[in-house]
Amino acid sequence: MTIFERVPEPKAIGAGIVLQPSGMSVLAALGLLPPVVARGAVLRELYAETSKRRPVLKLAYSDVAGDLYGLGLHRGVLFQTLFEAVKASPAITLKCAVGIEDLTRARDGRNLVVETDSRKEHGPFDLVVVADGARSRLRRR
Numbered sequence: 001m002t003i004f005e006r007v008p009e010p011k012a013i014g015a016g017i018v019l020q021p022s023g024m025s026v027l028a029a030l031g032l033l034p035p036v037v038a039r040g041a042v043l044r045e046l047y048a049e050t051s052k053r054r055p056v057l058k059l060a061y062s063d064v065a066g067d068l069y070g071l072g073l074h075r076g077v078l079f080q081t082l083f084e085a086v087k088a089s090p091a092i093t094l095k096c097a098v099g100i101e102d103l104t105r106a107r108d109g110r111n112l113v114v115e116t117d118s119r120k121e122h123g124p125f126d127l128v129v130v131a132d133g134a135r136s137r138l139r140r141r
């Protein structure tokens with residue numbers, strides 16, 4: 001597997017994040033949940049109120065299932081755990097400072113990804129996962 005990341009030196013952006021049970025199940029499947037849980041704060045309920053103390057949100061995880069919880073985290077914990085796992089995996093090649101702006105096909109029908117500006121092609125790949133965020137320019141392709 002090859003990951004193309006346009007940022008030269010990836011790092012955590014932002015401060016806090018609440019990891020929900022769905023995200024935790026993905027980390028568990030990757031074998032990465034224990035070190036993240038160890039550095040997070042377990043949340044049994046989400047509660048918000050106005051300045052006049054009127055409740056506007058009250059969601060208890062136990063209303064859904066007794067063993068569910070949220071996890072309050074510094075974003076750096078999540079980033080560092082995932083990034084270290086990527087770097088440690090012999091199955092993953094990480095190419096930073098490579099922005100991808102287009103997709104095309106090789107002669108054998110497999111996928112090529114095309115670099116921004118230089119138009120350099122990489123591949124062929126059997127499968128391309130487009131995971132370039134909410135402002136993706138590739139998703140339509």
Ligand SMILES: Cc1cc2nc3c(=O)[nH]c(=O)nc-3n(C[C@H](O)[C@H](O)[C@H](O)COP(=O)(O)OP(=O)(O)OC[C@H]3O[C@@H](n4cnc5c(N)ncnc54)[C@H](O)[C@@H]3O)c2cc1C
Nearest residue numbers: 004005006007016017018019098099100101131132133134
């Ligand atoms: C203020 C704020 C608070 C939030 N709080 C929470 C929270 O508490 N809990 C929660 O679950 N979610 C929260 N979110 C949402 C969460 O951050 C996003 O849903 C999540 O980051 C989306 O992940 P992603 O991998 O789809 O995209 P991104 O995290 O945006 O990752 C996309 C990656 O692709 C790279 N990239 C982009 N374009 C290219 C390109 N052309 N070529 C190569 N690489 C490219 C980017 O550099 C980036 O590394 C919050 C978001 C914001 C803004």
